[in-house]
Amino acid sequence: MGERSMYLLKKLKEWVLDRPRLPGKTIKGRYQIVEYLGMGSFGMTYLILDQETKKKIVLKQVKPSRMGTPFGKPSYDYEVAIMQKINHPHMPVLFDAFTERKKLYLVMSYMQGITLEDVIFTENKTFTEKEAFQVIAQLIPLIKYLHQKKIIHRDIRLPNVLEYQGKYYLIDFGLARFLGSPLPREGEVPLSEGRQIRREIHVHSDLYALGHLLLFLLYTTYNDTEDKEEKSWEEELTLSNKGKGIIRRLLQLDHPYDDVEQARLAIEDYLNTPI
Incomplete structure (x- = not known):
């Protein structure tokens, strides 16, 4: 298989695996997706409603296509460790980090703007x-x-x-x-x-x-x-x-x-x- 074919196959896999969750879906029995905010190189971000606190916050999921790579669990663990050290009004605050159905999630404060x-x-x-x-x-x-x-x-x-x-x-x-x-x-x-x-x-x-x-x-x-x-x-x-x-x-x-x-x-x- 040529390089172009391998590249197209990789992109197709990412498209299938990294499809955003639909609004209304509840994660961990608590976090309800309100809106899909966007996708970066490593994660997918959602505006969610915390059904316990009734506050809107942010859920970040490691892209499924990144799982099993150096950008999956190792990067996730590092981001958690970094955010646990941060407590600043002009930066997001980490509220939760968990795994559900072999998917990795971070929950953090919603920054307006x-x-x-x-x-x-x-x-x-x-x-x-x-x-x-x-x-x-x-x-x-x-x-x-x-x-x-x-x-x-x-x-x-x-x-x-x-x-x-x-x-x-x-x-x-x-x-x-x-x-x-x-x-x-x-x-x-x-x-x-x-x-x-x-x-x-x-x-x-x-x-x-x-x-x-x-x-x-x-x-x-x-x-x-x-x-x-x-x-x-x-x-x-x-x-x-x-x-x-x-x-x-x-x-x-x-x-x-x-x-x-x-x-x-x-x-x-x-x-x-x-x-």
């Missing part, structure tokens, strides 16, 4: 340079909180940041790891240099991801031209020297910040300086 991805691409919101740095300034304390607990998120991206009433929240700890733990195998497809940095179990990986997220925000005000010549972000974006310098250090183009606190102080200084 919409993702930064939807803020940009659905609501078409744009961010000035100052506004973009203000978003990062809100995320920095969340990253510092995790790093103080020796946790590296490793997946800080637009879909994993929520905005609600001007406040920002961090979700999805499926790729998070404790500092000092071995680097997990990421699959058969080689990672780009940028993704390799983001997947490192090091404080620099989260800072690098913040730098990329910051660029996404800044590009919301960029007006593309018909000039097909490929240019760097430094050529395309009109930024202050101080802002550009912070981004270069976050992206490790210049000497990287030693830790989140050092980055926080630089961003605080930037926000207190007129552009």
